[in-house]
Amino acid sequence: xxxxxxxxxxxxxxxxxxxxxxxxxxxxxxxxxxxxxxxxxxxxxxxxxxxxxxxxxxxxxxxxxxxxxxxxxxxxxxxxxxxxxxxxxxxxxxxxxxxxxxxxxxxxxxxxxxxxxxxxxxxxxxxxxxxxxxxxxxxxxxxxxxxxxxxxxxxxxxxxxxxxxxxxxxxxxxxxxxxxxxxxxxxxxxxxxxxxxxxxxxxxxxxxxxxxxxxxxxxxxxxxxxxxxxxxxxxxxxxxxxxxxxxxxxxxxxxxxxxxxxxxxxxxxxxxxxxxxxxxxxxxxxxxxxxxxxxxxxxxxxxxxxxxxxxxxxxxxxxxxxxxxxxxxxxxxxxxxxxxxxxxxx
Numbered sequence: 001x002x003x004x005x006x007x008x009x010x011x012x013x014x015x016x017x018x019x020x021x022x023x024x025x026x027x028x029x030x031x032x033x034x035x036x037x038x039x040x041x042x043x044x045x046x047x048x049x050x051x052x053x054x055x056x057x058x059x060x061x062x063x064x065x066x067x068x069x070x071x072x073x074x075x076x077x078x079x080x081x082x083x084x085x086x087x088x089x090x091x092x093x094x095x096x097x098x099x100x101x102x103x104x105x106x107x108x109x110x111x112x113x114x115x116x117x118x119x120x121x122x123x124x125x126x127x128x129x130x131x132x133x134x135x136x137x138x139x140x141x142x143x144x145x146x147x148x149x150x151x152x153x154x155x156x157x158x159x160x161x162x163x164x165x166x167x168x169x170x171x172x173x174x175x176x177x178x179x180x181x182x183x184x185x186x187x188x189x190x191x192x193x194x195x196x197x198x199x200x201x202x203x204x205x206x207x208x209x210x211x212x213x214x215x216x217x218x219x220x221x222x223x224x225x226x227x228x229x230x231x232x233x234x235x236x237x238x239x240x241x242x243x244x245x246x247x248x249x250x251x252x253x254x255x256x257x258x259x260x261x262x263x264x265x266x267x268x269x270x271x272x273x274x275x276x277x278x279x280x281x282x283x284x285x286x287x288x289x290x291x292x293x294x295x296x297x298x299x300x301x302x303x304x305x306x307x308x309x310x311x312x313x314x315x316x317x318x319x320x321x322x323x324x325x326x327x328x329x330x331x332x333x334x335x336x337x338x339x340x341x342x343x344x345x346x
Contacts (some may be wrong), residue, residue, distance in 0.1 A: 138168050143163075
């Protein structure tokens with residue numbers, strides 16, 4: 001019973017980090033691909049709306065890592081060893097982004113260094129989710145080589161090729177575009193007037209970009225006969241989830257056009273949920289595909305006593321964290337950005 005609780009919190013944490021953390025990264029990506037005037041508008045918007053809660057998003061990544069470390073040590077061991085390079089780059093990107101965010105808003109001296117902080121924030125907001133997406137893609141790319149004999153393989157074959165290839169780069173771009181889509185969509189409800197219209201327009205643009213890159217990922221995987229993609233295309237439930245996601249694009253675009261703050265968030269969250277479900281359902285519990293075999297996530301799990309204690313801890317912790325996080329976001333995210341525009345607020 002407790003194993004199901006642990007699994008629920010594992011994928012629930014993954015979902016919330018992709019959703020909230022993705023929107024966090026996406027704010028910088030939207031700013032990066034904006035005009036000079038809109039860059040300043042976006043910077044002020046992000047500071048007032050997301051600034052008070054942005055660090056809270058990383059709690060879901062921490063919870064996910066802790067669960068994998070304690071409950072699924074064999075699975076965690078493979079990830080942390082063979083993907084230590086891209087994960088280190090992700091950590092550096094998160095750190096650089098955090099430093100840039102702090103100094104560009106709270107630095108005691110305002111000078112030309114602010115331009116460097118702004119550039120650091122925007123660039124790290126783009127490269128960090130790309131490396132994170134590449135890490136996700138490498139788990140199912142079939143390029144990982146699990147071996148104890150390092151004399152027969154090179155460093156590049158073991159630690160570089162699994163995450164540094166065309167498929168993983170495409171998945172990295174897919175996640176980065178997903179982040180930009182989430183940020184622009186979620187910020188529709190936190191702004192008014194001309195700024196809201198700007199985010200509505202960017203949300204529609206990044207939705208199209210997301211669909212195109214997602215299609216390219218599947219086409220590339222199909223053309224190279226990747227195991228994960230081929231199994232994905234033969235999995236009825238996963239295809240049904242993606243089909244439902246595609247159908248939901250219609251009401252999503254309509255809500256974006258009409259600038260509905262609540263509906264856009266609901267449809268955006270459903271898109272993320274369906275995509276994650278489709279990907280996980282395709283190969284669960286074999287969520288790592290290597291060159292020679294598939295790694296069962298449930299193989300080599302922690303002893304039942306550990307799973308029981310972890311499950312109870314997650315239930316108690318969830319009962320404390322979730323209401324607190326909801327109150328935090330409700331308290332700060334109700335801020336509206338003033339605008340000089342006299343246009344009607346939809």
